[in-house]
Amino acid sequence: MTIPDAASEPPDPPGLSSAEAALRLERNGPNRLPQPDRRNGLRIALGVVREPMLLLLLAAAGLYLLLGDPREASVLLASVGLVIGLTVIQEYRSERALQALRDLSSPRARVLRDGDVRVVSSQELVVGDVVAVAEGDRVPADARVLDDYDLMLDESMLTGESMPVRRQAGPAADVETNRIHAGTLVVRGHGMAEVVATGSATAMGRIGDQLRFQRSPPTPMQLEIRRAVVLFATLGLLVSGLMTGLYVAIHGGWLQGLLAGVTLAMANIPEEFPVVLTVFLALGGWRMARRRALVRRAPAIEALGSVTILCTDKTGTLTENRMSLAEWVTEDGAAPPDRLSSPSQHRLLEIADRACPDRPFDPMELAIRAAATGLGPSSVRVRIHEYPFGKDLLATTHVWEDPYSPELLIASKGAPETIAALCRLSPERTDAVLQAVERMAGRGLRVIAVAVAAWPPGPVALPSTPRDFHFEWLGLLGFVDPLRGGVADAIGQARTAGVRVIMLTGDHVATARAIAAQAGMDRCDSVALGADLERLDDAAVMRCIQDTDVFARVKPEHKLRLVEALKRAGEVVAMTGDGVNDAPALMASHVGVAMGGRGTDVAREAASIVLLDDDFVTVVRAIRQGRVVYDNIVRAIRYILAVHVPITGLALLPLLFGAAPMLMPLHVVFLELIIDPASTLVFEREPAAPGVMRRPPRPPSQRLLDMRTLFGSLGVGLAVFAAVVAVYVLGRSAALPTSQLAALCFTALISGNLGLVALNCRRGDRRWTWRSNPAFWTIVACALGTLVLITRIPSLGIWFRFSPPPVAGSLLAFLAPLAGLVLIEAATRVLRRRR
Template identity: 35%
Template sequence: MMTEPTSASVPGIWYRQSSEDVLRALGSSTEGLSSSEGTSRLEKAGPNEITEAARPGGFQILLSQFRSLIIWILIVAGGVSAIMGEIVNTVAIFVIVVLNAFIGFYQELSAERSINALKLLTAPEVKLRRDGRVRSFPASQVVTGDILILEAGDLVAADARLLKAASLFVMEATLTGESATVEKQITELPSDNIPIGDQVNIVFMGTSVAAGAGEAVVVSTAMQTELGRIAGLLQQADSTKSTPLQQKLDAFGRVLIWIALGIVAVLFALGFLRGTALEELALTAIGLAVAAVPEGLPAIVTVALSVGVLQMARRRVLVRKLAAVETLGSTTVICTDKTGTLTVGQMTVRALYVAGNGYDVTGEGYEPHGTISLREGMLDDKHSLALQELANVHLGCNKAHLFEEDGIWKVIGDPTEGALLVSGAKAGAKQEVLSRESPVVVEFPFDSDRKLSSMVREMPGGSFRVFANGAPGPLLERCSHIYTEQGVRPLSQEDRLVVSSVISGMAGLSLRVLGSAQRDFDEFKADAVAADVEQGLTFVGLAGMYDPPRPEARRAIADCRAAGIRVVMITGDHPETASAIAKDLGIASGASAVTGAQLEQLNEHELNERVSSTSVYARVTAEHKLRIVRALQANGDVAAMTGDGVNDAPAIKGADIGIAMGQTGTQVTKQSADIIVTDDNFATIVEAVEQGRGIYDNIRKTLQYLLAGSTAELLLMAVCVVIGLPAPLLPIHLLWINLVTDGLPALCLATDKIDPSVMTRAPRRQNESLTDRRFLSTMLLTGLLTASVAFGVYFYTLKYGDAETARTHAFTVMVFSEILRAFGARSETVSVWKISLLTNRSLVVVVVATFIFQIWSQHNTVLGGLFKTTPIAYADFMVLFSLAAIPLVVLEIVKLLRANFAKANGQAARD
């Protein structure tokens, strides 16, 4: 009779217990549960499914799109336009509001699909032993105590402790991020706090069986599994975070509201005290409110980000959320996976040893192009013959297949065998020839006891030869002879010492070392076992391999350092390998990696202190990654997180910017991410950082341009109202000025070419104001200069002419001045004559077209009546144009003075 699971069935202890103790604790046996017991446990525990947290409904998500104050400013501006009868302007504004709302609604709804993607990783059917018989069941009916029957190709339906394992290899990339298969065993593990990747007697939900067979007792189901725990972390991770740009614009929007209300109230009161008619006061106040608020800003920001998205797509970066572009530009720390992101993601043979000589191998990944060179001396025929002998062993014991698809070389099979296959091809061996002339008679797969694999092939002359590859130590113990340039001779103790020294040298270079050997037989018995053929072998040589860093990764990391961005490697790989790659790439100088087990010993305060000086983490879990990201954020960093496996998803979702790998990334990871890098390349991420910084700069200078125009309009109106002059600009004039400046010129600035110097600056502080002192001083100076020129023209014309002509001149000068300023607004530091006009042709076209239209409108009866202006002589236009250029000239002089002052201070500091 089955018993209930005991209190010993606590998650995390199963790998430390024997299989008998686990079965006893779970109230099960090798015969499995009874049908009635399985049903009973299912009713108590519930189905074996990943559950979802409660989510807001569609209507709530839609309403949340209207939380931004800038959106409400836009709505108010639309209402003001409607009151004033500006139907076209009203329609345009509300179209923008609705479009922004639906775009945000769609993105937020799409982002919540992550948990659904996790469900795809659970097996729909599973083989269980119940009532002593093996039958198929829906994966949702698996309960603790069930006996799983595992075969090659199966998806594991729950976390389970292995009871039997026959050459069982499991692919755990979804949990650990490492592409190599893991050989499983059944013996208990005595240590505590063993990382997921080293729990070799446990199989986990969502992983897949690559080879072999096994049986396991289920210890956790549903949300209690490692996959379920990740799903829980994913639900807890903050997906509603606002970006630095959104936060700054919201804060700025609040300031704008109070400024606009304050100005309107003051001027309304002044006019009322003077006895101005209420209708005129209302129109003036409404016009001032429209002038105070740059209603085109949200649209300009959206367009700038959208154009950035298109540009990034051309650079192999897909953006799922518009605001993520700017967030990436403000990143201070990039947490990156190692395999496939910083490295090629393909094992590559880098060194060979055969017949007493060492060789270097060039080439990257699985592409069979590269050279093999002798370290000492020139390569000749005898060396080529030795290399061919070693290559024959590499290919003779190999089940992988190399092929080219769409210009990319790929391997089907084990990555290690793929690396040997490529190395053999570089030495001149051909797999298809060997397979045709020497067919396989029998294969002895790799297992953890022998630590090698072998294949027996029938040779062309009728003899037989065993080819063996494996761990160099155990392989050498089975060898009695050695291959040399003079032929085969007995293996001496001195030979063993020499080979052992070569093995140590390769391992010291962080290479994974594999040995190769062979043996000839005149006859071969069909019932022979591995022990019969894997003895008396002839040692042929060694291969040293590793997953090489991407050639462009080292430069990309150097670019990050120059840009003030710290790169942190977080990997499931071994600490030694992670540290070696980090040192090679320049991520860390020499400090050892912090392991997941060490992280377990740190509390939150200790971790917050540790993350600021740690650059390499190894053997970490999904929870560790999320803790690292949160600790960085607690220290004030803007953290980007990259990854491809399910174990990366919680940290990706919780980071300020989540980056998924497009080629190797799981669907869960991609749904959790803000952006997707289609080529899985770290250098592409750095390019995206540059793009993000450039877009922020463009938005900032566009905002300054818009606000300077609004400031000029307000100053001009306010001064005239205060001193009792007639309004210099009518509401229709203000609307037109806003249209021509908030529209196409601002759009051209927002999409301007990115300044290449952006990657030489330190990242912006997260609390840095969008409008700093330099921003405000330039904005106020620009507004003051423009308003002064327009007031001077208005006052002079009003003194010697009528009010309508004075308004016409003031109106024209304001338009000319503001569109001319667009050229100077392209850079806060570089003079306008140093920036080629050809780098922003659209701005040139817009400025010229606006000049022509403004002149033509003064002589067109319909437009003249609409604007209530009088015709201006063409000679007067030239005078007004010259006066309108004064603010631009003064601002350029200020730029030169600032640059010279900064240069002098820099020289003084160096002296």
């Protein structure tokens, strides 16, 4: 490569003002690819009408019309409208939560606004904006390159070509070489580009128009729920058909028999299952996002409850990632940053600043730039080339040309051992340097080295690698990155929850050990090197993992090997990452956690969860919230399974006695107005149990609908049904009229329903408090108030075919199911204590 003429360097691009960008955004709309069509209220309502429960209600209304009972038909049709309204509200809340997550997960871009580089959502970009792109970034919009340093892009997702292509600044008409497209990946170098197309006008947007109606495939949990719904619905329809036949055989009358069969089908089909799963995962992800953890894939919520190993980075995750210069070491000795007394110290800081980009983002480079501002004006130089940091050479090298100097200035900074090798230091001096690094790292400092070289100007080609320069050693710079507040407590919580924390860092051994000790990690004295893993076979790697919680000088390929080894050992692994090369390990882990602040777009796309604040405390909170979401889904499933048992039983019970049905479609509708909100509102709002982070992780093989959950829920439902049977038998023995007996049985059913909600809300180590879940008390008040009205006021009860029963009978019907549930809970607690 020959040295270009300094005059050919493009000027700094001006960018737009915030006011102009806002006007263009309002005029042209957001930079957003075509989205799958959102479900508005009408589409949600149409989807609800297709639900089996609503179809059965409409069928029942038609049967009432055929039977010459328009009053019942009108009540059912009004109930259909009420159920649709309630379901639409719930589904709309879920849709809003999903849209909020989409907005949060939109990529970000570094844009030049008002002369400063800002990080904004890519949706805010407009034509004319100047954006910065660097290795690991997804290009946020179609743009024309204005300034580039060895810029290479992977455009395979657009063109199918696997080889990266070079893009560089050039004439505007030369779209083949200076145009970069939204969605492509920067694999090397960096540059500045002017946005020329956004949203649907981009090449990616035109493809997106063809994908608007594509939907994501169902998750394993959704498939499990669907199988359960199909199974129970099939059984329910078979039983309802059998009931229709028995009713006709005993009482005669096909229309009445069909009505009884429809009522039983409505009581049997657990259509709440998919609603619960959709609402819980959507709102659970939304709640986690409010706690700065963005869930990009719903199965991650389920997997969080099973995590046994949490592999975490150090910089920016355990620490604040806000570096400040704490110490420098030159030939004149060590000194704090506020004591800049010798020429060698001045030279060290100046060259370190020369090895930084014009607009740095790295915390150490920002600290260098802040310290170098006190050096005063420097000579006029022009950067003409950059050798980027790479896994084979842990250093950054910049080449500068000075019109008043006969030589080019080569400034390099990086890992001390790398810079020592570039300077070709003797073994004795290298040992002395590494000992100084060891002492500085032992105090928790992150250490880099700085070197300088010269190169003759003119037509002489620059070497292909910095190793060909003859560098002069200048010294060391030490930076402090303090531990984040709350990290030590979070690691303690993870340990108590049975989650082992392993630190993987590219830092020096002593630095890793110091931070691990401050964080309170186990076995922090034993530190393994990433290079050691390369010399070990798989069995030795597993032995190393069993004995070590801190790994230093770890490269992305080491992370991948550790994740794979942990998975083979049966562990459920969550791993944090931020770089392009971390993407394979993030995807290989059960729960990949990307850094939202300093992470690359590729890392965020590969991860299941994105931390919006890059904070380790947020990871532990996400594990806690994931456990809460899963626990509440299980509680809702238990309740739904249990509550359908007494409803189905009461629909069948009178047939066994040769009596008139106790349950009509309107009664089932009233019950659904309790079941649906309880399933999707009460349980979703249940707070975490006190011991949620004091129990071991959930086994990954545990099914959502296992045999214990199934039979336990059916058993509790049978207990409530037994109480309803007792009320029915006592009412028949007292020769109560059918209307009063129906009111008593319905009272027992409502009481048992509310008792099942309370039992599942307060199961296990939960304490009963009046303020734990206001939604529960709202439903209790509404249900009991309406129950009193329809069972005690004849003019209202006539719509349900009720008449006021004896007060003593009503009290007995209300207390009997609750008493049975209290006895079951007491027996369960006794058995639990004995175990």
